[in-house]
Amino acid sequence: MIGHHPYTAVMLVPTGIGASVGGYAGDALPIARTLAAAVDRLITHPNVLNGASAFWPIPNALYVEGFGLDRFCQGNLQLRPTRANRVGVVFDCAIEPDLRLRHDHAIQAARATLGLDVAIAVESDRPFGVELTTFASGASGGSLTAPDALLQAAKKALAKGAEALAIVARFPDDIEADDYVQGRGVDPVAGLEAILSHLVAREFGVPCAHAPAIRLDSTPVRVSDRAAAEEIGFTFLPCVLAGLSRAPQWIPNERSTPADISASEVDVAIAPATAFGSPALLALNDRTPAPLFVAIRENTSVMQVAPEQVNIPAIYVSSYLEAIGLVTAHRAGIALDAVMPVFP
Protein backbone atom coordinates (compact mmCIF):
# COMPACT_ATOMS: atom_id res chain seq x y z
CA MET A 1 0.00 0.00 0.00
CA ILE A 2 1.28 3.47 -0.81
CA GLY A 3 0.29 5.68 2.11
CA HIS A 4 1.45 8.74 3.92
CA HIS A 5 3.87 6.86 6.13
CA PRO A 6 7.51 6.38 5.15
CA TYR A 7 7.82 3.65 2.52
CA THR A 8 8.70 0.52 4.48
CA ALA A 9 10.19 -2.75 3.27
CA VAL A 10 10.58 -6.03 5.11
CA MET A 11 13.40 -8.21 3.81
CA LEU A 12 13.49 -11.81 4.99
CA VAL A 13 16.13 -14.46 4.46
CA PRO A 14 15.25 -17.19 6.95
CA THR A 15 18.17 -18.42 9.02
CA GLY A 16 19.77 -21.82 8.53
CA ILE A 17 18.05 -22.77 5.26
CA GLY A 18 21.07 -22.64 2.97
CA ALA A 19 19.89 -19.52 1.16
CA SER A 20 22.20 -18.89 -1.76
CA VAL A 21 22.01 -15.19 -0.90
CA GLY A 22 22.12 -14.57 2.84
CA GLY A 23 22.88 -18.10 3.94
CA TYR A 24 26.48 -17.39 4.80
CA ALA A 25 28.45 -14.68 6.61
CA GLY A 26 26.46 -11.52 6.08
CA ASP A 27 26.39 -12.10 2.35
CA ALA A 28 22.97 -10.49 1.95
CA LEU A 29 24.31 -7.25 3.36
CA PRO A 30 25.12 -5.71 -0.05
CA ILE A 31 21.53 -6.43 -1.10
CA ALA A 32 20.22 -4.89 2.13
CA ARG A 33 22.33 -1.78 1.55
CA THR A 34 21.01 -1.44 -1.98
CA LEU A 35 17.41 -2.02 -0.97
CA ALA A 36 17.76 0.46 1.89
CA ALA A 37 18.78 3.08 -0.65
CA ALA A 38 15.47 2.58 -2.46
CA VAL A 39 13.11 2.77 0.54
CA ASP A 40 12.53 4.99 3.54
CA ARG A 41 12.76 2.19 6.08
CA LEU A 42 14.13 -1.32 5.81
CA ILE A 43 13.09 -3.80 8.48
CA THR A 44 15.23 -6.90 8.48
CA HIS A 45 16.84 -9.36 10.83
CA PRO A 46 20.29 -10.27 12.13
CA ASN A 47 20.78 -13.04 9.58
CA VAL A 48 20.75 -10.40 6.87
CA LEU A 49 22.82 -7.76 8.63
CA ASN A 50 25.36 -9.74 10.66
CA GLY A 51 28.78 -10.48 9.22
CA ALA A 52 30.83 -11.36 12.31
CA SER A 53 33.61 -8.76 12.36
CA ALA A 54 32.25 -7.17 9.18
CA PHE A 55 29.13 -5.07 9.36
CA TRP A 56 27.79 -1.86 7.95
CA PRO A 57 25.52 0.50 9.79
CA ILE A 58 22.59 1.33 7.50
CA PRO A 59 20.93 4.46 8.88
CA ASN A 60 17.40 3.55 7.79
CA ALA A 61 17.61 -0.17 8.57
CA LEU A 62 15.87 -1.61 11.61
CA TYR A 63 17.59 -4.67 13.13
CA VAL A 64 14.86 -6.93 14.46
CA GLU A 65 15.44 -10.45 15.77
CA GLY A 66 13.33 -13.12 14.07
CA PHE A 67 10.87 -13.81 16.87
CA GLY A 68 10.21 -10.10 17.23
CA LEU A 69 9.90 -9.74 13.48
CA ASP A 70 7.30 -12.51 13.38
CA ARG A 71 5.32 -10.86 16.18
CA PHE A 72 5.64 -7.48 14.51
CA CYS A 73 4.27 -8.89 11.25
CA GLN A 74 1.41 -10.49 13.19
CA GLY A 75 0.52 -7.08 14.56
CA ASN A 76 1.37 -8.09 18.13
CA LEU A 77 4.03 -5.46 18.70
CA GLN A 78 5.33 -2.25 17.21
CA LEU A 79 8.83 -0.97 16.66
CA ARG A 80 10.23 2.17 18.22
CA PRO A 81 13.51 3.38 16.73
CA THR A 82 16.12 4.43 19.28
CA ARG A 83 19.28 6.49 19.20
CA ALA A 84 21.11 3.93 21.30
CA ASN A 85 20.49 0.93 23.50
CA ARG A 86 22.47 -0.18 26.52
CA VAL A 87 23.54 -3.65 25.43
CA GLY A 88 24.04 -6.48 27.88
CA VAL A 89 26.02 -9.58 26.97
CA VAL A 90 24.90 -12.96 28.27
CA PHE A 91 27.69 -15.53 28.26
CA ASP A 92 27.40 -19.30 28.42
CA CYS A 93 29.62 -20.41 31.31
CA ALA A 94 30.83 -23.26 29.10
CA ILE A 95 33.06 -20.73 27.34
CA GLU A 96 36.67 -21.29 28.37
CA PRO A 97 38.56 -18.34 29.95
CA ASP A 98 40.79 -17.63 26.95
CA LEU A 99 37.84 -17.68 24.55
CA ARG A 100 35.87 -15.50 26.94
CA LEU A 101 38.75 -13.04 26.95
CA ARG A 102 38.49 -12.76 23.16
CA HIS A 103 34.85 -11.78 23.59
CA ASP A 104 35.71 -9.32 26.34
CA HIS A 105 38.10 -7.71 23.86
CA ALA A 106 35.22 -7.36 21.40
CA ILE A 107 33.17 -5.63 24.10
CA GLN A 108 36.05 -3.34 24.99
CA ALA A 109 36.52 -2.43 21.33
CA ALA A 110 32.81 -1.78 20.91
CA ARG A 111 32.99 0.67 23.81
CA ALA A 112 36.29 2.38 23.03
CA THR A 113 36.30 2.32 19.23
CA LEU A 114 32.63 2.43 18.30
CA GLY A 115 31.38 4.30 21.35
CA LEU A 116 28.68 1.75 22.14
CA ASP A 117 27.09 1.38 25.56
CA VAL A 118 28.03 -2.19 26.39
CA ALA A 119 28.54 -2.06 30.14
CA ILE A 120 26.86 -5.24 31.30
CA ALA A 121 28.11 -8.80 31.06
CA VAL A 122 26.53 -11.73 32.84
CA GLU A 123 27.69 -15.34 32.87
CA SER A 124 25.26 -18.22 33.27
CA ASP A 125 25.58 -20.44 36.32
CA ARG A 126 25.23 -23.59 34.18
CA PRO A 127 26.11 -24.37 30.57
CA PHE A 128 23.26 -23.77 28.13
CA GLY A 129 23.72 -27.30 26.81
CA VAL A 130 23.54 -26.65 23.08
CA GLU A 131 23.06 -29.55 20.67
CA LEU A 132 23.05 -29.11 16.92
CA THR A 133 20.54 -30.99 14.80
CA THR A 134 19.22 -30.98 11.25
CA PHE A 135 15.58 -30.97 10.22
CA ALA A 136 14.22 -33.32 7.55
CA SER A 137 14.29 -30.40 5.12
CA GLY A 138 18.03 -30.05 5.58
CA ALA A 139 17.65 -26.80 7.53
CA SER A 140 19.80 -26.54 10.62
CA GLY A 141 18.28 -26.59 14.08
CA GLY A 142 19.11 -27.71 17.54
CA SER A 143 18.08 -28.15 21.10
CA LEU A 144 19.02 -26.88 24.54
CA THR A 145 19.21 -29.01 27.63
CA ALA A 146 19.35 -26.05 30.02
CA PRO A 147 17.41 -23.12 28.59
CA ASP A 148 16.67 -21.96 32.14
CA ALA A 149 20.35 -21.16 32.57
CA LEU A 150 20.19 -18.82 29.59
CA LEU A 151 16.95 -17.21 30.74
CA GLN A 152 18.21 -16.65 34.29
CA ALA A 153 21.37 -14.96 33.03
CA ALA A 154 19.35 -12.83 30.61
CA LYS A 155 17.07 -11.80 33.44
CA LYS A 156 20.08 -10.68 35.49
CA ALA A 157 21.41 -8.60 32.61
CA LEU A 158 18.04 -6.89 32.20
CA ALA A 159 17.88 -6.25 35.94
CA LYS A 160 21.22 -4.47 35.63
CA GLY A 161 19.78 -2.11 33.05
CA ALA A 162 20.34 -3.80 29.71
CA GLU A 163 17.93 -2.67 26.99
CA ALA A 164 19.07 -5.22 24.42
CA LEU A 165 20.78 -8.58 24.85
CA ALA A 166 23.65 -10.20 23.01
CA ILE A 167 23.80 -13.92 23.71
CA VAL A 168 27.05 -15.85 23.38
CA ALA A 169 26.74 -19.63 23.60
CA ARG A 170 29.62 -22.09 23.43
CA PHE A 171 29.20 -24.10 20.25
CA PRO A 172 31.14 -27.29 19.49
CA ASP A 173 34.48 -26.87 17.74
CA ASP A 174 34.12 -30.01 15.62
CA ILE A 175 31.24 -28.78 13.48
CA GLU A 176 31.24 -30.14 9.95
CA ALA A 177 31.43 -26.91 7.95
CA ASP A 178 33.65 -27.73 4.98
CA ASP A 179 30.87 -27.05 2.47
CA TYR A 180 29.66 -23.96 4.31
CA VAL A 181 33.02 -22.21 4.27
CA GLN A 182 33.19 -22.89 0.55
CA GLY A 183 29.85 -21.14 0.08
CA ARG A 184 27.75 -24.29 -0.33
CA GLY A 185 25.02 -25.90 1.70
CA VAL A 186 23.46 -24.95 5.01
CA ASP A 187 25.07 -23.03 7.85
CA PRO A 188 25.17 -25.79 10.47
CA VAL A 189 24.89 -23.44 13.46
CA ALA A 190 22.44 -20.82 12.22
CA GLY A 191 19.26 -22.66 13.14
CA LEU A 192 20.32 -23.09 16.74
CA GLU A 193 21.40 -19.47 16.89
CA ALA A 194 17.87 -18.47 15.99
CA ILE A 195 16.49 -20.79 18.65
CA LEU A 196 18.64 -19.17 21.34
CA SER A 197 17.56 -15.67 20.43
CA HIS A 198 13.92 -16.68 19.97
CA LEU A 199 13.88 -18.12 23.48
CA VAL A 200 15.13 -14.91 25.06
CA ALA A 201 12.91 -12.80 22.83
CA ARG A 202 9.81 -14.80 23.69
CA GLU A 203 10.50 -14.57 27.41
CA PHE A 204 11.53 -10.94 27.72
CA GLY A 205 10.34 -9.13 24.58
CA VAL A 206 13.56 -7.19 24.09
CA PRO A 207 15.90 -6.82 21.11
CA CYS A 208 18.43 -9.63 21.12
CA ALA A 209 20.75 -11.57 18.86
CA HIS A 210 23.25 -14.39 19.14
CA ALA A 211 26.93 -14.83 18.37
CA PRO A 212 28.43 -18.32 18.72
CA ALA A 213 31.66 -18.83 20.64
CA ILE A 214 33.72 -21.16 18.49
CA ARG A 215 37.46 -21.76 18.57
CA LEU A 216 38.53 -21.06 15.01
CA ASP A 217 41.26 -23.07 13.32
CA SER A 218 44.65 -21.53 13.95
CA THR A 219 45.76 -22.32 10.39
CA PRO A 220 43.80 -20.30 7.85
CA VAL A 221 42.39 -21.97 4.76
CA ARG A 222 40.99 -20.58 1.54
CA VAL A 223 37.27 -19.94 1.89
CA SER A 224 34.46 -18.56 -0.23
CA ASP A 225 34.03 -14.79 -0.28
CA ARG A 226 30.59 -15.39 1.20
CA ALA A 227 32.03 -17.05 4.29
CA ALA A 228 35.15 -14.92 4.69
CA ALA A 229 33.70 -12.45 7.19
CA GLU A 230 33.74 -15.20 9.80
CA GLU A 231 37.43 -15.89 9.25
CA ILE A 232 38.82 -12.47 10.07
CA GLY A 233 38.45 -12.31 13.82
CA PHE A 234 38.30 -14.33 16.97
CA THR A 235 34.62 -13.76 17.70
CA PHE A 236 31.36 -13.14 15.83
CA LEU A 237 30.26 -10.62 18.42
CA PRO A 238 31.14 -7.20 16.86
CA CYS A 239 28.26 -7.14 14.36
CA VAL A 240 25.79 -8.19 17.04
CA LEU A 241 26.84 -5.42 19.40
CA ALA A 242 26.66 -2.88 16.59
CA GLY A 243 23.26 -4.10 15.44
CA LEU A 244 21.74 -4.21 18.90
CA SER A 245 23.10 -0.81 19.82
CA ARG A 246 20.54 0.78 17.48
CA ALA A 247 17.90 -1.94 17.30
CA PRO A 248 14.36 -0.62 17.71
CA GLN A 249 12.61 -1.37 20.97
CA TRP A 250 9.64 -3.74 20.87
CA ILE A 251 6.52 -1.98 22.06
CA PRO A 252 3.33 -3.87 22.98
CA ASN A 253 0.34 -2.44 21.14
CA GLU A 254 -1.25 -1.15 24.34
CA ARG A 255 1.83 0.99 25.07
CA SER A 256 2.46 2.15 21.51
CA THR A 257 2.21 5.70 20.25
CA PRO A 258 1.41 6.93 16.74
CA ALA A 259 5.13 7.43 16.15
CA ASP A 260 5.83 3.70 16.52
CA ILE A 261 5.99 1.51 13.44
CA SER A 262 3.27 -1.08 12.97
CA ALA A 263 2.83 -3.93 10.51
CA SER A 264 0.13 -1.95 8.73
CA GLU A 265 2.91 0.35 7.52
CA VAL A 266 4.75 -2.41 5.67
CA ASP A 267 4.52 -1.66 1.96
CA VAL A 268 6.55 -4.53 0.57
CA ALA A 269 7.89 -7.87 1.79
CA ILE A 270 10.74 -9.53 -0.07
CA ALA A 271 11.79 -13.15 0.42
CA PRO A 272 13.36 -16.09 -1.41
CA ALA A 273 10.84 -17.60 -3.83
CA THR A 274 10.80 -21.00 -2.12
CA ALA A 275 10.74 -19.74 1.47
CA PHE A 276 7.20 -18.39 1.74
CA GLY A 277 6.29 -20.72 4.61
CA SER A 278 7.57 -18.19 7.10
CA PRO A 279 5.21 -17.07 9.90
CA ALA A 280 6.05 -13.43 9.16
CA LEU A 281 4.93 -13.70 5.54
CA LEU A 282 1.83 -15.75 6.34
CA ALA A 283 0.84 -13.15 8.92
CA LEU A 284 1.47 -10.17 6.63
CA ASN A 285 -0.72 -11.82 4.01
CA ASP A 286 -3.64 -11.71 6.44
CA ARG A 287 -3.45 -7.94 6.75
CA THR A 288 -5.89 -5.73 4.89
CA PRO A 289 -4.57 -4.43 2.66
CA ALA A 290 -1.67 -6.85 2.42
CA PRO A 291 1.72 -5.50 1.34
CA LEU A 292 3.24 -6.19 -2.04
CA PHE A 293 5.04 -9.54 -1.89
CA VAL A 294 8.12 -10.07 -4.03
CA ALA A 295 9.56 -13.57 -4.53
CA ILE A 296 13.22 -13.80 -5.53
CA ARG A 297 13.89 -16.76 -7.81
CA GLU A 298 17.70 -16.50 -7.66
CA ASN A 299 17.75 -17.01 -3.91
CA THR A 300 17.46 -20.77 -3.69
CA SER A 301 17.41 -22.74 -0.44
CA VAL A 302 16.36 -26.08 1.04
CA MET A 303 12.85 -24.69 1.60
CA GLN A 304 10.18 -25.74 -0.91
CA VAL A 305 7.23 -23.43 -0.32
CA ALA A 306 6.23 -21.22 -3.22
CA PRO A 307 3.99 -18.22 -2.50
CA GLU A 308 0.98 -19.60 -4.37
CA GLN A 309 1.10 -22.82 -2.33
CA VAL A 310 0.21 -20.81 0.76
CA ASN A 311 -2.09 -18.41 -1.09
CA ILE A 312 0.28 -15.47 -1.06
CA PRO A 313 -0.12 -13.41 -4.25
CA ALA A 314 3.54 -12.61 -4.86
CA ILE A 315 5.21 -11.15 -7.89
CA TYR A 316 8.13 -13.27 -9.04
CA VAL A 317 11.37 -11.63 -10.08
CA SER A 318 14.62 -13.23 -11.06
CA SER A 319 16.97 -11.21 -8.89
CA TYR A 320 17.18 -8.77 -6.00
CA LEU A 321 18.19 -6.04 -8.43
CA GLU A 322 14.96 -6.62 -10.34
CA ALA A 323 13.08 -6.56 -7.04
CA ILE A 324 14.61 -3.22 -6.15
CA GLY A 325 13.44 -1.81 -9.47
CA LEU A 326 9.96 -3.08 -8.71
CA VAL A 327 10.10 -1.55 -5.24
CA THR A 328 11.19 1.78 -6.71
CA ALA A 329 8.19 1.77 -9.03
CA HIS A 330 5.86 0.76 -6.22
CA ARG A 331 7.19 3.50 -3.99
CA ALA A 332 6.68 6.02 -6.77
CA GLY A 333 3.07 4.92 -7.23
CA ILE A 334 3.69 3.60 -10.73
CA ALA A 335 1.42 0.78 -11.87
CA LEU A 336 3.58 -2.32 -11.83
CA ASP A 337 1.99 -3.67 -15.03
CA ALA A 338 3.42 -0.65 -16.79
CA VAL A 339 7.01 -1.50 -15.90
CA MET A 340 6.94 -5.31 -15.89
CA PRO A 341 7.75 -7.21 -19.08
CA VAL A 342 4.82 -9.29 -20.29
CA PHE A 343 5.50 -12.78 -21.56
CA PRO A 344 2.73 -14.18 -23.80
Place this chain on the structure above:
Amino acid sequence: MRVLSLDLELSPLPTNFARWEEAIARSCHDIYPDAQLLRWAVTGIDAPSTARVEVVFTQLASSSS
Protein backbone atom coordinates in the same frame (compact mmCIF):
# COMPACT_ATOMS: atom_id res chain seq x y z
CA MET B 1 12.48 -26.65 30.78
CA ARG B 2 14.07 -27.96 27.62
CA VAL B 3 14.01 -26.98 23.98
CA LEU B 4 13.08 -29.63 21.42
CA SER B 5 12.50 -29.83 17.68
CA LEU B 6 10.05 -31.83 15.56
CA ASP B 7 9.27 -32.43 11.92
CA LEU B 8 5.50 -32.53 11.41
CA GLU B 9 3.01 -33.13 8.63
CA LEU B 10 -0.25 -31.18 8.56
CA SER B 11 -3.33 -31.86 6.49
CA PRO B 12 -5.49 -30.16 5.34
CA LEU B 13 -3.68 -26.91 4.79
CA PRO B 14 -4.73 -24.11 7.16
CA THR B 15 -6.13 -21.05 5.45
CA ASN B 16 -4.60 -18.22 7.41
CA PHE B 17 -1.78 -17.47 9.83
CA ALA B 18 -3.77 -18.00 13.01
CA ARG B 19 -4.96 -21.39 11.79
CA TRP B 20 -1.44 -22.41 10.84
CA GLU B 21 -0.18 -21.58 14.30
CA GLU B 22 -3.14 -23.24 15.98
CA ALA B 23 -2.76 -26.44 13.93
CA ILE B 24 0.98 -26.62 14.58
CA ALA B 25 0.49 -26.05 18.31
CA ARG B 26 -2.18 -28.73 18.40
CA SER B 27 0.10 -31.23 16.68
CA CYS B 28 2.85 -30.50 19.20
CA HIS B 29 0.43 -30.82 22.10
CA ASP B 30 -0.64 -34.24 20.86
CA ILE B 31 2.90 -35.39 21.53
CA TYR B 32 4.01 -33.01 24.29
CA PRO B 33 0.96 -31.65 26.14
CA ASP B 34 2.82 -28.71 27.65
CA ALA B 35 4.72 -27.70 24.53
CA GLN B 36 4.96 -23.97 23.83
CA LEU B 37 5.89 -22.94 20.31
CA LEU B 38 9.16 -21.14 19.86
CA ARG B 39 9.87 -21.23 16.12
CA TRP B 40 8.23 -22.88 13.14
CA ALA B 41 8.23 -22.79 9.38
CA VAL B 42 6.36 -24.53 6.62
CA THR B 43 9.10 -26.22 4.62
CA GLY B 44 7.15 -27.87 1.81
CA ILE B 45 3.72 -28.70 0.43
CA ASP B 46 3.00 -32.17 -0.90
CA ALA B 47 0.10 -32.79 -3.22
CA PRO B 48 -2.73 -32.62 -2.69
CA SER B 49 -2.71 -30.77 0.60
CA THR B 50 -0.15 -31.92 3.11
CA ALA B 51 2.30 -29.45 4.61
CA ARG B 52 5.70 -30.32 5.96
CA VAL B 53 6.48 -28.19 8.98
CA GLU B 54 9.52 -27.90 11.22
CA VAL B 55 8.86 -26.69 14.71
CA VAL B 56 10.91 -25.83 17.78
CA PHE B 57 9.20 -25.65 21.13
CA THR B 58 9.86 -25.55 24.85
CA GLN B 59 8.66 -28.18 27.23
CA LEU B 60 8.79 -28.50 30.99
CA ALA B 61 11.53 -30.98 31.73
CA SER B 62 9.49 -32.82 34.34
CA SER B 63 6.80 -33.83 31.88
CA SER B 64 7.06 -36.63 29.37
CA SER B 65 5.67 -37.28 25.94
